[in-house]
Amino acid sequence: MGGYILKRLISAVPVLLGITVIVFAIMALIPGDPATAILGSYATPENVARLNRELGLDRPLVSQYFIWLGNLVQGDFGRSFALNRPVLDEVLERFSATLVLAGAAFVLCALLGIAAGVVSAARQYGAADKAITVAVILGISVPSFFLGMMMILVFAVRLRWLPVSGMYEIYGGGDLRDLLRHLAMPALALSVVATGVIARLTRAAMLEVLRQDFIRTARAKGVGEGRVIWGHALRAAMVSVIPVLGIQAGFVLSGAVYIEIVFQWPGIGRMLVDAILKRDILLVQGGVVFVAACYVFFNILVDVAQSVLDPRIRT
Amino acid sequence: MSFTTLSRRGFGLLTAALLATSALTAPALAETPPGVLVVGQIAEPQSLDPHAVTAVNDFRILMNVYDGLVRYRPGTLEVEPALATAWEISEDGTVYTFTLREGVTFHDGSAFDAEAVVFNFDRMLKDDHPYHDTGPFPLSFFFSAVKSVEAVDAKTVTFTLNEPYAPFLSNLAYPTGLIVSPAAVQAHGKEFGRHPSGTGPFKFAEWRANEAVVVEKNPGYWDGEAALQAVIYRPITDANTRVAEMLAGGIDLMVEVPPTALSQFRGDAFKVAEQAGPHLWFLILNAKDGPFADKRVRQAANYAINKEALVNDVLEGTAAVAAGPTPPAFAWAYNEALSPYPYDPEKARALLAEAGAEGAELTFYVTEGGSGMLDPVAMGTAIQADLAAVGLTVKIETYEWNTFLGKVNPGLEGKADMAEMAWMTNDPDTLPFLALRTDAWPDKGGFNSGYYSNPKVDELLEAARVSTDQSERARLYKEMQEIVHDDAPWVFVANWKQNAVTSAAVQGFALEPSFFLLLKNVSKD
Numbered sequence: 001m002g003g004y005i006l007k008r009l010i011s012a013v014p015v016l017l018g019i020t021v022i023v024f025a026i027m028a029l030i031p032g033d034p035a036t037a038i039l040g041s042y043a044t045p046e047n048v049a050r051l052n053r054e055l056g057l058d059r060p061l062v063s064q065y066f067i068w069l070g071n072l073v074q075g076d077f078g079r080s081f082a083l084n085r086p087v088l089d090e091v092l093e094r095f096s097a098t099l100v101l102a103g104a105a106f107v108l109c110a111l112l113g114i115a116a117g118v119v120s121a122a123r124q125y126g127a128a129d130k131a132i133t134v135a136v137i138l139g140i141s142v143p144s145f146f147l148g149m150m151m152i153l154v155f156a157v158r159l160r161w162l163p164v165s166g167m168y169e170i171y172g173g174g175d176l177r178d179l180l181r182h183l184a185m186p187a188l189a190l191s192v193v194a195t196g197v198i199a200r201l202t203r204a205a206m207l208e209v210l211r212q213d214f215i216r217t218a219r220a221k222g223v224g225e226g227r228v229i230w231g232h233a234l235r236a237a238m239v240s241v242i243p244v245l246g247i248q249a250g251f252v253l254s255g256a257v258y259i260e261i262v263f264q265w266p267g268i269g270r271m272l273v274d275a276i277l278k279r280d281i282l283l284v285q286g287g288v289v290f291v292a293a294c295y296v297f298f299n300i301l302v303d304v305a306q307s308v309l310d311p312r313i314r315t
Numbered sequence: 316m317s318f319t320t321l322s323r324r325g326f327g328l329l330t331a332a333l334l335a336t337s338a339l340t341a342p343a344l345a346e347t348p349p350g351v352l353v354v355g356q357i358a359e360p361q362s363l364d365p366h367a368v369t370a371v372n373d374f375r376i377l378m379n380v381y382d383g384l385v386r387y388r389p390g391t392l393e394v395e396p397a398l399a400t401a402w403e404i405s406e407d408g409t410v411y412t413f414t415l416r417e418g419v420t421f422h423d424g425s426a427f428d429a430e431a432v433v434f435n436f437d438r439m440l441k442d443d444h445p446y447h448d449t450g451p452f453p454l455s456f457f458f459s460a461v462k463s464v465e466a467v468d469a470k471t472v473t474f475t476l477n478e479p480y481a482p483f484l485s486n487l488a489y490p491t492g493l494i495v496s497p498a499a500v501q502a503h504g505k506e507f508g509r510h511p512s513g514t515g516p517f518k519f520a521e522w523r524a525n526e527a528v529v530v531e532k533n534p535g536y537w538d539g540e541a542a543l544q545a546v547i548y549r550p551i552t553d554a555n556t557r558v559a560e561m562l563a564g565g566i567d568l569m570v571e572v573p574p575t576a577l578s579q580f581r582g583d584a585f586k587v588a589e590q591a592g593p594h595l596w597f598l599i600l601n602a603k604d605g606p607f608a609d610k611r612v613r614q615a616a617n618y619a620i621n622k623e624a625l626v627n628d629v630l631e632g633t634a635a636v637a638a639g640p641t642p643p644a645f646a647w648a649y650n651e652a653l654s655p656y657p658y659d660p661e662k663a664r665a666l667l668a669e670a671g672a673e674g675a676e677l678t679f680y681v682t683e684g685g686s687g688m689l690d691p692v693a694m695g696t697a698i699q700a701d702l703a704a705v706g707l708t709v710k711i712e713t714y715e716w717n718t719f720l721g722k723v724n725p726g727l728e729g730k731a732d733m734a735e736m737a738w739m740t741n742d743p744d745t746l747p748f749l750a751l752r753t754d755a756w757p758d759k760g761g762f763n764s765g766y767y768s769n770p771k772v773d774e775l776l777e778a779a780r781v782s783t784d785q786s787e788r789a790r791l792y793k794e795m796q797e798i799v800h801d802d803a804p805w806v807f808v809a810n811w812k813q814n815a816v817t818s819a820a821v822q823g824f825a826l827e828p829s830f831f832l833l834l835k836n837v838s839k840d
Contacts, residue, residue, distance in 0.1 A: 032717025036724075038369055038453050040686050041738050043720060044749070046760045047456055054451035084362040084508045085524070093524060149555060157563045164560045170527050170547055171347050264551050266525035274358070274552070279717055 004307060008300045015296055016289070020072070023288045024065050027281045033057065034081050037279040055081060057281075068285065077286035082278040087286035090271065095290065097167060098267035101190065101260070102253045104183050109191035109198055109252065110245055114234075116195070117202020117241075121210060122229050132199065140196035144255060148189040148262040155185060165264035186263040190255060194248040201244050205237035212236075347567065350544035352821065352839050354832070355557045355569035359525055359550040362508030365493035366439050366452045371686075371739070374490045375570070375832035376528055376548055380422075381493035381513030384413055384432070385484055387829050392593060392645055392741070394484045397538075398427065398494055398514065408479030408783040415470045419537050421496035422518035429466030434497040436464040436474075449505050454491040458483075479781035481788055482742035489741045490831075516541040516835040525550065542823065542838035561585075561816055567839060568824065570815045570832065574631035574690070580816045588815045590826035593644040594687055595637055595746065596737045598698070598806035601727040603766035606677065611670040613803040616733075617656035619663035619705040620698055626809050629693050634809040639800045640751065641743050641792060642810045644828040647785060648743035650793040653800050655807065663705045676708045680723055680734035685716035687737035689811060695735060698806075726757035726764050733806075734764065739830065743792050748776050751799060767804030 035051040036043040052058045059067075071078060077087035116136065120129045156164040162185055163169065169178050209215065210233055218228050257269030264270075268287060275283040347353050360373040365381055368374070384399040396402075399413040419427040437444045439455045460480035465473050476483065486492055499512035511519045516538070517530035528548040532541045549566060551557040558576045560566045572580065572587075580587050600607040600616065607613050622636040635643075638653040667673050681695035682688055692713065699709040712731070714722060723734045738746045748755070753768040755761025772795055779791035800807075815832075817824050820840045827833060 030718075031721045032715075033721075035453075036720050037717050040369060040720075041762075042369070042454065042456075043724060044760050044762065045724075045757075047453070050456075051451055051453050079505075082361055083359065083524075084364075084367065090524070149559075152556070152559045157559050160563065164563045164565050165551060165556050166526065166549070168526065170353060170549055170565075171351065261553050262556060264553065264556055270552070277715075277717075 001307075005300075005304055008303060012296050012300060016293060019292045020069055020285075020289055021065075023285050023292075024068065027279075027284055028061055030279075032279050034279040034281055037277075038081065068282070072286075072289065077290075078282040080275070080280050080283040082275065082280040082283065087282050088290075090283065091268065091287050091290045094266060094268040094271040094287075095294075097265060098253070098256055098260070098269060100167075100179075101183065101186055101265055101267055102249075102256050104187035105190035105194070105252045105256075106249050108187055109194035109248060112191070113195040113198025114202050114241065116199040118206055118229060118234055120199065120203040121206030121233075122225075124207065129203075136196040136199045139192040142192070143258075144189050144193060145258040145262050147192060148186065148259055151185045151189055152262070165262075167266055186259045186265055189262075190252060190259045193255070194252050197251075198241070198244060198248060202237065202241050205240045206233055208240075209233045209236045347547070349820070349840050350838075351547065352543050352545070352568060352834065352837060353547045353549060353566045354834075355560055355566040356548050356550045357554075357557075357571055358552055360528060360548075363511035363519065363522070363528070364449070364508035365490045365495065365513075366435075366455070367450060367508055368490070369453050371830055374830075376530070377490050377493060378515075378831045379517045379546065379834050380511055380515045380519055380530055381490075381495065382515050383487055383489075383492045383494060384415075385488045385492075387485075387488050387827065387831075389827065389833075390825075392485070392828055393647065394488050397488075402484075404783050408481075408781065409476045411474040411476070411483065412467070413472050413474075415472065416537060417470060419514050421499065421512050421514055422533060423496050423499050423502075423512040425496055425498040427494065427514055428469045429472040430469075431497050432472045432494060433464050433466050434500075435494050436461060438500065439491075446500050446504070449500060449507055452491075454489075457486040457489060457491045479783060481780050481782055482744045485742040488829075517543075517546060520545070536835075538835070541835045543834065546834055561818075564818070567821050568815060568817045570813070572814050572816050574633045577631065577633070577814065577816075584819055586817045586819065586821070586824075588817070588824060588826045589633075589812045590814075590828060590830075591635060591642070591644055591810055591812045592739065592828050592830045593642045593741065593743075594737065594739045594811040594813075594830075595640065595642050595807070596634070596687070596689060596694075596735075596809040596811065597637070597640075598808065599723070599727065599734045599736050599765040600804060600806065601732045601765050602768075602804055603728050605732045606670075606672045606675040607732055607765075609670045609672065610802060611666045612672045612675070613806075614656070615663040615666035615670070615672075615705065616702065616707075616806050617803050618659045618666065619707070620701045620806055620808070621658045622655060622808055623658060625694055625697055629690055629697055630809065633814060634689065634811045637807040637810045639796045639807055640747055640805065641796050644810070645743040645792075648789050648792040650796040652793075653796055656803075660701075660705050667705060667707070672707075674706050674708065676710065677702070677732040678730070679709050679711050680719065680727075680731045681711050681713045682716050682719040682735055683713060685719065685737075687739050687811065688716070688735065689737070689809070691735050694808075723764050724757060724762060726766065728766065736764075737811075739811075741829065743788075744776070744780055747772075747792075747795060747799070748780060751804065752776055765804055767802065769798060769802055772798055772802075 035048040039047055080087050080090060083090055116132050120132045123129045152164050155162045163182055167182050168174050215233055218232050256267055260267040260270040272287050356372055358372050360376055361368050365377045382397045385394040386397040388395040398416050400416050402411055402413045404411055415429060421427060438446045439452045440458060440461060460476045462475045462477050467473055496512035500507045503510040509522055516533055516536045518533045520531045521529040529545060531545045551560060554573045557569050561569045600613050602608055626634045626636055636655045638655040641649055643649045682691045695711055699711055702709045727734060740746050750762040751767055752773050755763040756766055757764055775791045775795040779788045782788050813826055813830050815826055822838045823836045
């Protein structure tokens with residue numbers, strides 16, 4: 001077992017190295033440089049050259065890459081030009097904010113999606129099914145940032161129930177209740193599309209299961225309809241729903257960028273967009289490498305977990 | 316209008332309309348206590364070290380935390396004493412001797428004196444200074460004329476310049492000239508930008524990354540205490556979200572209100588402030604190759620473009636039509652006699668015919684955004700239509716801002732005939748000196764991307780830079796403006812009016828022509 005884990009960890013090294021090369025090359029190849037972005041109107045060739053020298057960007061690209069990589073291996077992600085603070089501090093803070101948002105959205109879409117799908121299937125072609133189907137189609141079709149803006153107008157500007165933007169109250173606050181009040185709209189807006197997808201698939205999977213013999217048997221034995229649906233049928237349907245949940249988790253995480261902009265959520269998506277526009281090279285590189293490393297290790301974790309459940313995978 | 320064809324602009328209008336509807340039904344009520352002002356900023360600050368930053372967004376905080384030796388007199392771009400009570404300029408214009416204000420201390424308790432001034436400029440300008448590595452200092456070239464800074468005694472400091480340099484005093488009033496606490500730099504090193512200490516009316520309290528910068532009243536401020544207890548700066552990058560926060564009472568003051576959103580703040584619940592600033596939006600014309608090498612064609616472009624329509628319809632009145640290369644905000648240096656090229660397509664056609672440039676094809680660089688660029692895509696499209704109306708075929712190429720600068724700054728030769736550009740400066744010298752002289756062609760390190768060249772203009776600008784007599788400088792600038800207006804190296808389009816909205820509870824707020832945000836005299840009920 002230990003050997004298998006070690007093997008998987010070693011296999012991750014070339015993947016991560018490849019990522020560092022790609023992200024470094026992309027930042028080197030896109031037009032515009034940090035000195036020009038910082039100086040703006042004052043970017044004379046002379047000023048750009050001077051600033052590049054102070055930022056260490058006048059060295060050959062290959063040596064820049066190895067200096068960066070060498071520091072990275074020692075856990076030093078460098079300093080952001082545009083924020084004037086260590087890249088790692090910024091990345092960790094922003095990544096955890098994104099995890100909170102995406103995590104909440106994921107829980108919402110899983111709960112709501114499955115519940116809607118089950119109700120839909122249980123009342124096939126009934127009023128509830130039709131209402132849910134219409135709502136789901138609408139949810140899938142409306143762009144999440146547009147929905148987010150409309151929610152702001154209704155619940156924050158007009159009704160004043162919820163704050164417009166941010167993660168915590170600017171004055172006072174800072175507790176869990178405060179976080180939840182700020183989280184409600186962005187998490188809901190982010191979860192809507194995924195909720196629709198999950199509801200559709202759960203409905204299909206449930207209908208498939210409800211036609212099977214063991215359901216008829218359960219009903220014939222006199223098991224209550226509620227238990228048949230939520231116990232027997234849902235459990236069987238989950239086999240095909242769970243992989244969809246996995247895909248939607250990734251979708252929610254990447255869709256967070258738009259929502260982070262609309263609701264000013266201090267997440268990593270917004271951070272990367274800002275950093276790219278400002279040509280904040282080290283922050284972009286550090287952010288991408290960090291997120292990529294998280295994905296790689298999450299995959300290893302899944303593989304290891306599966307190998308625990310099914311020893312055949314290890315070979 | 317189907318969803319797929321709903322443009323960004325259309326979408327913005329729709330949002331604005333919906334926001335307006337809700338503004339009618341919901342009264343504004345501020346959630347923060349009286350005496351605490353929440354300002355909606357357009358981005359997270361880069362740093363609170365005034366020597367390390369370049370963005371106006373950061374200046375809005377810094378100008379309230381620090382003082383310079385001099386500052387702009389309220390409502391003008393002329394300097395008056397601040398941390399220096401008086402100064403003398405040597406006969407030849409190369410030695411400036413400042414007398415410093417007594418009894419001023421930094422927020423960290425250390426004393427403000429001549430040594431502190433020397434430290435500030437040496438840190439920025441000398442590579443071997445022990446704290447030079449707390450930079451980089453991107454705008455230190457504002458003081459590249461400074462040869463040395465010396466403390467004569469505790470209350471006297473002299474600046475010796477390489478050569479006479481007239482913009483020196485107004486550069487000292489710019490944020491790059493603000494004075495930081497040497498003790499705080501020594502204590503925090505590279506982290507000074509997050510632990511700032513100055514002498515200003517507000518002192519730094521807290522910086523919660525991506526959430527807020529908080530500054531508090533500095534009791535015993537030398538120029539009278541601030542009326543507010545504290546100011547909270549919130550970064551809200553999305554303009555629509557900023558508008559929503561203003562309507563919902565989440566912020567008390569917002570700057571850079573989108574033109575389409577301004578109308579919904581015209582009620583009793585809000586106050587709108589507007590102020591023209593030292594800004595110019597123009598088109599660089601390639602005077603080296605292509606049709607614009609002919610002065611008549613350049614003038615034709617100035618006649619053909621309907622600038623009134625641009626500022627009133629595209630920019631919704633948030634800018635004024637520009638007459639020449641110098642913005643009217645530089646009141647003392649502005650030539651009142653100039654008037655904008657009128658919108659006259661007939662005259663444009665006649666000039667084009669005279670020059671044999673009818674039906675010419677032009678390449679036009681347009682940017683998607685960028686500092687001071689206002690609404691560049693919509694403006695570029697309107698300009699394209701105006702030029703088409705006089706028979707010019709304009710091909711637009713659109714680039715993201717940094718890419719755009721990378722294309723325009725090295726010069727337009729062989730690539731394009733015209734390009735959008737905007738500048739915001741603090742001295743009438745800066746823009747023409749860097750972008751109109753022959754010695755400012757791109758290959759010589761300047762911004763004259765259209766290769767305009769007129770020896771008389773060169774001569775006037777060189778003379779104005781070394782004169783320390785303001786009336787003499789004014790005369791030279793006014794003459795320069797007349798020549799440049801006639802030569803038309805640019806299409807002079809617009810001078811931006813900066814705007815801000817405050818809630819009704821905010822009193823005593825005014826915008827400055829410098830575009831700085833000064834909050835000392837602001838109060839909130």
